[in-house]
Amino acid sequence: MGNTATVSSPLGSDRSGILSRGRGIWYVALGATLWGVDPLFRILLLEQFSSAQIVFVEHLLLALYSVPVLIHYRNQLAGKLTLGVVGALLFISWGGSALATVMFTAAFSYGNFNAVLLLQKLQPLFAILLARFILKEALPQRFSVFLLLALAGTYLLTFGFSSPALGLHELATFGCLLSIAAAALWGGSTVMGKYLLSKQMSFHHVTALRFMLAIPLLGVIVLAAGDSWKPLGGGDAAVILLVNLLFQAFIPGLLSMLLYYKGLSSTKASLATLAELAFPAVGVLINWIVFDQALTAGQIVGFLLIWTVLVLLSRSSSRQSAQPVG
8 A cells, every 4th residue: 555645635634633643553453443343243153153163164264365365465475485484474373363362261261360361461561572572673762651551551441440469379370371371472473473564475465374374273173172063053043143253254353454464564563562452442342332341430541541552652653754764
């Protein structure tokens, strides 16, 4: 797409407008926002399928998008299949799409619920550290302020103004180790995705590779779980189930990842990982609007903090891109 800000564009010509600054941040945030609507589709599907089965079938459906894209970009990997590129592709597909989700889900079976949630909030820290050492990203001015506000916002979204009252013994369980591992894989996936995009790979191509490479591992996970496949039956119930499965695959699945990688292509990984926090913020809002779970004062403050951070990140990103080089 490139730089679409032209004289004829009303958004592009308004250089003080929020949409004309740091657009990559908002693409990442919009992609993460769509992850927040996932429960709307998944809650019905869980009555028919296990979590592993849902993710596996979702990826099979996404092959309808991925296969034509991989054919179209079949020459884009020529001369690029280094160990680093292959490792990054496996990291985002096997680590980010499959293993991290399995680990985080399993963590609740082994550890304290609040401890698992709290340790998962380490994800931005892993992404920032990896971005610094792997991508050599320099952090923008006042980044520590953005980070503290973001962490405070996610804490308030999870626990409100109350304290989880955790002891060291509750933080030293196998479930907590799984939660930390999932956070590291998700944070690392942000960095590895940025690494691939920096190799002049199209965001369409990276998205398609992520989906297709995850299918073999997800198939093994489904077989290892041994969950039986329930017959769909017939009538309106089967139609509703299939429609939900399609929407699950192509809205919080495909569309969200396309927006996410489009934004990541022009955004530092260390900033994108904070923009991803739009996901829990929208998740809380969905729980309130759809599932009648009342918002606490702390969650409202946390929600406002997250979106304040997104605005600040957008402004910081635009100022950096406007500075002359050299």
